[in-house]
Amino acid sequence: MKQLSIFLENKSGTLLNILNALKAADIQIIASTVADTQDFGIYRVICSQPEKACLVLKEQGITVTLTDVFTIELEDKPGEAARVMAIFAEAGINISYMYSFLVSGKGILVFRTSDTEKTAAIIKAKGLHEFA
Amino acid sequence: MDVKSPYLHPEYETLSREEISKLQTERLRETMQQCMKVPFYAEKFKEAGVTPDDIKSPDDVRRLPFTTKQDLRDTYPFGLAAVPLSQCVRLHSSSGTTGNPTVILHTQRDLDEWANQVARNLWMVGLRPDDVFQNSSGYGMFTGGLGFQYGAERLGMLTVPAAAGNSLRQIKFMKDFGTTAVHAVPSYLTRLYEVMQEQGVDPRKDTKLRVFAIGAEPHSEEQRQRIEKMFGVKAYNSFGMSEMCGPGVGFECQEQNGLHFWEDYYIVEIVDPETLEPVPDGEIGELVLTSLRREAMPLIRYRTRDLTRVLGRTCPCGRNHVRLDRMKGRSDDMMVLRGVNIFPIQIEKILMQFPELASNYLITLTTDNDNDNMTVEVEIADMFTDDYKRLQELTKSVTRALKDEILLTPIVKLVPKGSLPVSEGKAVRVVDKRKVYQ
Structure with missing residues (x-):
């Protein structure tokens, strides 16, 4: 899954600029998260048409890139995230960042790890479902 | 006597x-x-x-x-x-x-x-x-x-x-x-x-x-x-x-x-x-x-x-x-900060050594609690990483390299490309807000 990673300056109005640019291009945000930081931050966005979104933002002079992230579907019930994370923890994989959202009755975990190849292999081996 | x-x-x-x-x-x-x-x-x-x-x-x-x-x-x-x-x-x-x-x-x-x-x-x-x-x-x-x-x-x-x-x-x-x-x-x-x-x-x-x-x-x-x-x-x-x-x-x-x-x-x-x-x-x-x-x-x-x-x-x-x-x-453009003479070109020379950084930068001198400080804002060239830690490490490396050059520790801030004022003609690289020059 492609995620937008946007460099954010800690200044009022920067987030709104980005949202307005996406709105103008008719792009829908599915999930997003912004880390609380002192001087700068990274705004991470899962949206419709990420490639187009990235181009649109670049045209607006916004510092952005597309990042490959893992998205795993979960049952909509307690303990699901813990079950999945336990698998990676056992394999010695560190999670760089993670966030989650609910869509059409499914829980979605979005994350990046310290070892992309190994993570992909585990997802395959354990039969985890990737959100598309 | x-x-x-x-x-x-x-x-x-x-x-x-x-x-x-x-x-x-x-x-x-x-x-x-x-x-x-x-x-x-x-x-x-x-x-x-x-x-x-x-x-x-x-x-x-x-x-x-x-x-x-x-x-x-x-x-x-x-x-x-x-x-x-x-x-x-x-x-x-x-x-x-x-x-x-x-x-x-x-x-x-x-x-x-x-x-x-x-x-x-x-x-x-x-x-x-x-x-x-x-x-x-x-x-x-x-x-x-x-x-x-x-x-x-x-x-x-x-x-x-x-x-x-x-x-x-x-x-x-x-x-x-x-x-x-x-x-x-x-x-x-x-x-x-x-x-x-x-x-x-x-x-x-x-x-x-x-x-x-x-x-x-x-x-x-x-x-x-x-x-x-x-x-x-x-x-x-x-x-x-x-x-x-x-x-x-x-x-x-x-x-x-x-x-x-x-x-x-x-x-x-x-x-x-x-x-x-x-x-x-x-x-x-x-x-x-x-x-x-x-x-x-x-x-x-x-x-x-x-x-x-x-x-x-x-x-x-x-x-x-x-x-x-x-x-x-x-x-001229020499700055005197805590008794040390610094030229903007020294800062520029160091910033240019980092491929992750763009060429636009701004030096701001301020007096905070009677101490003179230097803040260096520099644009990042592009979003080269999605990893917050790497951005922090870049900030630290730039700070260290600048300290080695000017012998003072500046506050380094990464800013998005295009966010610093682009001046026509001679670029404004230094803003001196210290009380002494007010």
Whole structure:
């Protein structure tokens, strides 16, 4: 899954600029998260048409890139995230960042790890479902 | 030495304006003679068609060429020496600039005269041989160390070469040795006061401090008064530059109304930095100094790049040596931060070594809690990572590299590309918000 990673300056109005640019291009945000930081931050966005979104933002002079992230579907019930994370923890994989959202009755975990190849292999081996 | 006299050198300090002119005329002729031993000056005088005999008044100095810092760099290391190196006893080199450093040579007579100037200043603000002088200034190549050391010794004070830093030890010395006078950069004194407070030391009760000599970095009248109030100590502004010897060139008297520049040692001009024509008294221009007593490396019309103005040529203290305002800024882009000279090009050179960074940057100087700080905002070239840690590491590496270059730790902020103001023509790289220039 492609995620937008946007460099954010800690200044009022920067987030709104980005949202307005996406709105103008008719792009829908599915999930997003912004880390609380002192001087700068990274705004991470899962949206419709990420490639187009990235181009649109670049045209607006916004510092952005597309990042490959893992998205795993979960049952909509307690303990699901813990079950999945336990698998990676056992394999010695560190999670760089993670966030989650609910869509059409499914829980979605979005994350990046310290070892992309190994993570992909585990997802395959354990039969985890990737959100598309 | 008459300890009751307000003057250490009454024969020079109390000269009338006419007497000063006469002395300067003689000494300018001598200095020209000395300069003619240097091919650089011999040629320039020839081009200008001026010989020492043509000098009829100090104003005739205007017929002579200017000397710039670039001339010092171009003739590095010994191209401006007017005596054989065997007659030189000391060498000082300038602090962090770009390209060649500059070298200043001294004969024994130069050092003697330098010490005399500093001693005169310290005497002027009421220090006498029974005072204890602690020099909390950097030593080594920085002339504020040895310059004040020799001057304070020349006056006859017990002199403590405490050097900069180690606040706890500084405070212990002050208490144990009965220090009455300190030389330091102003920002260090405010830092020292903080440490005193942490340690429960009351400078009024626990020390005998009564005089501070402050200089080597720009500071406002407000900062001076704050320092005076904190410690209950009189603080006097000192001006020096290694090209002219070091500290001792100008100093405030007890009137605290401008710095007396010693006209038996220098011809002082204030010129428009663009036209290089003299500006009227009271108007701000660039300070230009001609040394009159330097033997190893006399300099003619040296462009200091410091901006100031003439406040007056008489003073209730009885000294008619020109009074100049505290320095108001620079006519080039050099920044002076905590006593360190920094050019924007040094910052730029470091930033360009990081491929992750774009070429646009902005340096902002601020005064926070009496400390001068530098913030460097720099645009990132693109979103090269999605990893917050890597961005932080980049910030840290840039900070470290800058510190290695400028010897101070700046605050580094990464900003998105295109977010810094793009200026047309000459880029604005430095914004100085320090109180001193407000």
